[in-house]
Amino acid sequence: MIREPLSGADSPEIPYIELLFFAYRDFISDPDAVLVAYGFGRAHHRVIHFVNRHPGIRVADLLDILKITKQSLGRVLKQLLDGGFIEQVQGPQDRRQRLLYPTEAGRALALRLLAPQERRIGASLDMLSAEERRGAERFLRMIIDAGERDKVARLIGR
């Protein structure tokens, strides 16, 4: 039995690791509360978000963003299609593709899910200087897998 704590003195990274855990824990609690009213979960949230951010996105792109299997995505996608939050359109060039677009309801849901997170993040950013904000952004960016950073930069538009 070990009595000595694993301490932040041993490793200066530990506070950041734990802050990331706690921040993420609370960060997703906002949309979670909204989602229960729709009978949806976090997986639906992610799909709704990225389809609204990139109308016409392909299923394959969504899989690459979410890093989940086709089966898992297929399940929630079907529910969102059935529920009238997302529409499929055959790709005009490549007709194998099913391009995904939000409906009016889908856009409304995306905005409802976004609102509390904007508030939370906005309030946090308000407390920071310009350089501190840059620090937050660069910190997160460098945590992403090196091979994914360019893709993410393109996705978020900077």
Next chain:
Amino acid sequence: MIREPLSGADSPEIPYIELLFFAYRDFISDPDAVLVAYGFGRAHHRVIHFVNRHPGIRVADLLDILKITKQSLGRVLKQLLDGGFIEQVQGPQDRRQRLLYPTEAGRALALRLLAPQERRIGASLDMLSAEERRGAERFLRMIIDAGERDKVARLIGR
């Protein structure tokens, strides 16, 4: 059907929201890879981590940190006890309490799970100025629920 993307121009918070998603996605992929070798999941990781950080922690405190139910915690805790990664000791003052301590194996596992995250976070911090690092820390801190911040500050030791 809506064709206009929900844009970062509409809302300056969106890039941060998405970076947080992508950073967290990759951040947990490291320990996930280690855990499969033990037949454990993320829930075990969290328990192992906080028991190693705070040897002698009570079950109730763990529940408050993880924000999960007693039932969910009980399941993984039992597996960690059975596997010899954690030991229980009756509380000396209050004998209703079961204080949790890591075993040697539990400490070793905690360090194995920590190592890749330290590398990832450390490499990210190395790219930042002192003020940027401060920004990253303050950003995360302010994302945490206001009512939880003091508790978290105590837990992470600053």
Next chain:
DNA sequence: AAAATATGTCAACATGGCTGACGTAAATTT
């Protein structure tokens, strides 16, 4: 014509959340 690609689908399974109720032992309050 053959091969590769984009997508969907099937069955089966595991993890880890949840609820609500109930039990026990120990500490605290009345």
Next chain:
DNA sequence: AAATTTACGTCAGCCATGTTGACATATTTT
């Protein structure tokens, strides 16, 4: 001393969301 509260464990069952691997179809590319 009795009643209440607290800390913890446990039971049964449910749900969301992740996994694998195989297979089907339409379409595009070679």
